[in-house]
Amino acid sequence: MPDHADEDSNFDAEEAVRVIRTNTISKKSRDVYDGSIAQMLKWFYDNKRHLLTEQFIQYGITYGFAKADIRRFLADAPSNAPVKFEDFNVQDFMEWIVSVRKEDGSTPTYSTYNCRRAGLFNLFRDYKQDIAPLQSELKTHFRGLQRTKTQALANGEGRVKIGKDALEFALCLLLMKSAKPDYVFTHCFMTYCWNLM
Structure with a gap:
């Protein structure tokens, strides 16, 4: 039906x-x-x-x-x-x-x-x-x-910016120092990859 x-x-x-x-x-x-x-x-x-x-x-x-x-x-x-x-x-x-x-x-x-x-x-x-x-x-x-x-x-007119701003090393160190001991992976990741962020 x-x-x-x-x-x-x-x-x-x-x-x-x-x-x-x-x-x-x-x-x-x-x-x-x-x-x-x-x-x-x-x-x-x-x-x-x-x-x-x-x-x-x-x-x-x-x-x-x-x-x-x-x-x-x-x-x-x-x-x-x-x-x-x-x-x-x-x-x-x-x-x-x-x-x-x-x-x-x-x-x-x-x-x-x-x-x-x-x-x-x-x-x-x-x-x-x-x-x-x-x-x-x-x-x-x-x-x-x-x-x-x-x-x-x-010719220098305007500002060239491609991608994201890099994470400064000083900020990376501050974040690593303030991380709790439980965050081992975060500490390792930031130690090895800070310059890629």
Whole structure:
């Protein structure tokens, strides 16, 4: 006998599918992507308003363009698109990318730019738009951006930091001296591996 859902039940299949779709990425990643897209949309409002939908512009005028306000608008995806995807091009996105600055006014790292690109991919995915026509051009621009950042670092602009900070020997000695005698393995490990941490 086929299994039929009770028509009087409160089960909302459409909502269940929406929840499954939003769980394609972790909450932390979604927060990062939405924050990035909120910055981009605010910049578009100030500099390239023709790329935004009238609905998003009216929402922003009514509720504001703070990150939290824009995130509430984005929560309605895939309906109520904030941008006119048919008019969206890589040049506009890259103009925003090169305008991004840290709080101290310096340019961010390449990984920060890469995160912004991932946010763009997520925006297209959330609104069920095909980003494939833009991917090749985005890849070319980001290859040039990476080379530019690498050359700037080679010329002494910015700070090079790869990996974690080393554990100082003095701190290692302090930790070993304060360790209880029961922690023999910890003592041995720190004695032989302090320079690898």
